[in-house]
Amino acid sequence: MPSIRPALFFTTCLALSAIASPALATPGWPNDEGRGSCTVTKKTDVPAKMRDGTILRADVYTPKTSEKVPVLLMRTQYGKSAAQIQPARYQNPEWFASHCYVVVVQDIRGQGKSDGTFYEYRYDRNDGYDTVQWASTLPGADGQVAMYGSSYVGATQWLAATASPPALKAIIPSNTGDDYYDGWTYEDGAFRLAFIEPWMLETIASSAAEDRGDKKLSKALYADGKNASVWMPYTPYASFPPLHPDKPEIAPYFYDAVTHTTRDSYWEAFQIRTHYDRVKVPVLAFDGWYDSFLNGAVNNFNGMRTEGGTPEARENQRLVIGPWEHIGWGRPNGTISPRLKDIGPIANSPVNELTVQFLDHVLKGQANGYSDGPRVDYFTMGENRWHSAKSFPIEGTQYVTWYLGSAGRANSSMGDGSLNTKPVKKTAASDQFTYNPANPVPSVGGHSCCSWTSGPQGQFDQSAIEQRPDILIYTSPVLQNTVNVTGPITVSLFASTDAKDTDFTAKLVDVAPDGRAINLNNGIIRASYRTSLSNPTPIVPGQVYEYQIKVWPTSNLFKTGHKIRLEISSSDYPQFAPNPNTGEPLGTAATSVIAHQTIWHDRTHPSSVTLPVLPAAIAGDAADHPPQN
Numbered sequence: 001m002p003s004i005r006p007a008l009f010f011t012t013c014l015a016l017s018a019i020a021s022p023a024l025a026t027p028g029w030p031n032d033e034g035r036g037s038c039t040v041t042k043k044t045d046v047p048a049k050m051r052d053g054t055i056l057r058a059d060v061y062t063p064k065t066s067e068k069v070p071v072l073l074m075r076t077q078y079g080k081s082a083a084q085i086q087p088a089r090y091q092n093p094e095w096f097a098s099h100c101y102v103v104v105v106q107d108i109r110g111q112g113k114s115d116g117t118f119y120e121y122r123y124d125r126n127d128g129y130d131t132v133q134w135a136s137t138l139p140g141a142d143g144q145v146a147m148y149g150s151s152y153v154g155a156t157q158w159l160a161a162t163a164s165p166p167a168l169k170a171i172i173p174s175n176t177g178d179d180y181y182d183g184w185t186y187e188d189g190a191f192r193l194a195f196i197e198p199w200m201l202e203t204i205a206s207s208a209a210e211d212r213g214d215k216k217l218s219k220a221l222y223a224d225g226k227n228a229s230v231w232m233p234y235t236p237y238a239s240f241p242p243l244h245p246d247k248p249e250i251a252p253y254f255y256d257a258v259t260h261t262t263r264d265s266y267w268e269a270f271q272i273r274t275h276y277d278r279v280k281v282p283v284l285a286f287d288g289w290y291d292s293f294l295n296g297a298v299n300n301f302n303g304m305r306t307e308g309g310t311p312e313a314r315e316n317q318r319l320v321i322g323p324w325e326h327i328g329w330g331r332p333n334g335t336i337s338p339r340l341k342d343i344g345p346i347a348n349s350p351v352n353e354l355t356v357q358f359l360d361h362v363l364k365g366q367a368n369g370y371s372d373g374p375r376v377d378y379f380t381m382g383e384n385r386w387h388s389a390k391s392f393p394i395e396g397t398q399y400v401t402w403y404l405g406s407a408g409r410a411n412s413s414m415g416d417g418s419l420n421t422k423p424v425k426k427t428a429a430s431d432q433f434t435y436n437p438a439n440p441v442p443s444v445g446g447h448s449c450c451s452w453t454s455g456p457q458g459q460f461d462q463s464a465i466e467q468r469p470d471i472l473i474y475t476s477p478v479l480q481n482t483v484n485v486t487g488p489i490t491v492s493l494f495a496s497t498d499a500k501d502t503d504f505t506a507k508l509v510d511v512a513p514d515g516r517a518i519n520l521n522n523g524i525i526r527a528s529y530r531t532s533l534s535n536p537t538p539i540v541p542g543q544v545y546e547y548q549i550k551v552w553p554t555s556n557l558f559k560t561g562h563k564i565r566l567e568i569s570s571s572d573y574p575q576f577a578p579n580p581n582t583g584e585p586l587g588t589a590a591t592s593v594i595a596h597q598t599i600w601h602d603r604t605h606p607s608s609v610t611l612p613v614l615p616a617a618i619a620g621d622a623a624d625h626p627p628q629n
Helices: 006-010 093-097 124-135 152-161 193-211 215-226 252-259 294-307 311-315 351-364
Strands: 040-049 055-063 069-076 102-107 141-150 168-174 283-288 317-322 375-380 385-389 398-405 418-420 430-435 472-475 483-497 503-511 517-526 545-558 563-569 595-600 608-613
Touching (some): 040 093, 069 124, 102 124, 124 152, 141 152, 152 168, 398 563, 418 472, 483 563, 503 608
Parallel strands (some): 069 102, 141 168
Antiparallel strands (some): 040 055, 483 595
16 A cells, blocks of 8 residues: 655655756856866767667867867766756866867767667666767867766766777766665665655656656656655655656656665666776776765775776776765855855865866876876865875774673663773663654765755754664763774674564764764665675564674764764664565565664674774875865
8 A cells, every 4th residue: 555654754854956956056156267278169969879879969069279189078867058067066068178178068868958768877888888989089089088977977987987988098987886776776775765766856757758858747757856855755666656657668767776676687787896897097086975975986996996907097096085965065155064064165176176187197198296096085074184095994094893882771862872992891781772664763964865955965963863762872981082083984783673674774973072963974784685785684583683884984083072972773764765674575565563673782792883093193194275186
């Protein structure tokens, strides 16, 4: 029976803002600062024929120069005229072309002005290859092509790169993943609800409908996306009404996604993480500590370092990680959550300036001071300064384990939960809480998508929700020295439940002396996926299992006088779809039951969190400005 859980209406109100929505336009952006010397001409709707005869169309910006120059290509589903300029991200294509590059911005298949049928990921490997080779032969082009863009536009780069087009010489992907199953559509078995449903409604399904000429449907989908907080509580997902399950031409990829809940052959067809050996080019990537695809960006950096298709590719990987959300890149007056915005200009993204430096160095052979890599430039919050390293996690990191303990009442910030570097001898064996899927813990910040004004991402005070009894709070003593936590965090959780299946969540928090509790990053595990994302296995109610919860990476300086805190619960809504606790398949589950959860922390079950701690000597010198070369 289709249902909408009434209690969920009162949680965080969300509606994903369109990537190019005028409401997100940033005053004074783009501007002419840093413009190059070439004047530029523009041609619109330039056709390119794909291998199956489908015509894709692009806008082409050509610099006036007597020399042949490289091509910079963007393949987008968000409108070639928008070119991912707003909200305060990339400079406009003419700005890049003024640096004496042919710039091509193409609508992908079934979107914008291009022909064909849109299906996310499916055609972007072959179409990417064909477009790269076509772009390399455009008038004024010297045969070399680089690609740039963010989010799905980053996916079009990686998918093209795994096809190894000979003309492709570099990619510059921002805010994008390595796996369109884990870390994109799902996260350790949990469905990423607040990202997937609004994104598909308001952007890709809506724009694909407009491409097909169905403007009425396009407007309806967009309106439902803007009102996503009403629709996200709806179950079962397999009959989700706004995307019209009875009309497979509208959004078949959504219903396929909620049907293929494991890492199976459906998802393997789109993989990046298993094809690094096919990527033969240098990469300059950008991401943020609160971005929805941060983990994938780190995986891509590490995967290319060890498995890239050429020595040049392996040796020339660079990743820049700032205090950013998915589209909150630190530009003045940009769409940035308040705490991150307060960091100021030191947090501004150098994406445009570094992109040109990178291109001039790799494609034009200029010795301009650009740092090839392998290199990670990262921003340490709390300290609010930039650092660089050759690896991530950083070589020399010390992994410190903190153990959970309590007198049996760790529920809420008013409880007695503790974190200690040694197991507490006199402690209760466990803590208990009740998880009701109809009243899940609200998401307050996090690493979802796509704007903090419309989705659970960014940095916020957790104090209000920490008063809930269904959150277990474990807090360290007051720190007598600073602690630099930089890298991925692992929670080893011994837990049992009376449900057939359930979720467990973890969140790392920095507690200030005044009581503000600021989220750094979070993670989740679906119990049945505890050992495999490909072959989930049921749990036995009442049995204790050890769960490894991957809290996504961060870099934060816990100051003297602060405390380290770990939150444990079973829901994080709407960042993740609430587990109904019934063990039913995601797509068809329409009812839920209450689960009674037990977190164990006795000698036999030493629940803990392992933090990556950087000694001051390892963190090294710090910069008071974003990376400049």
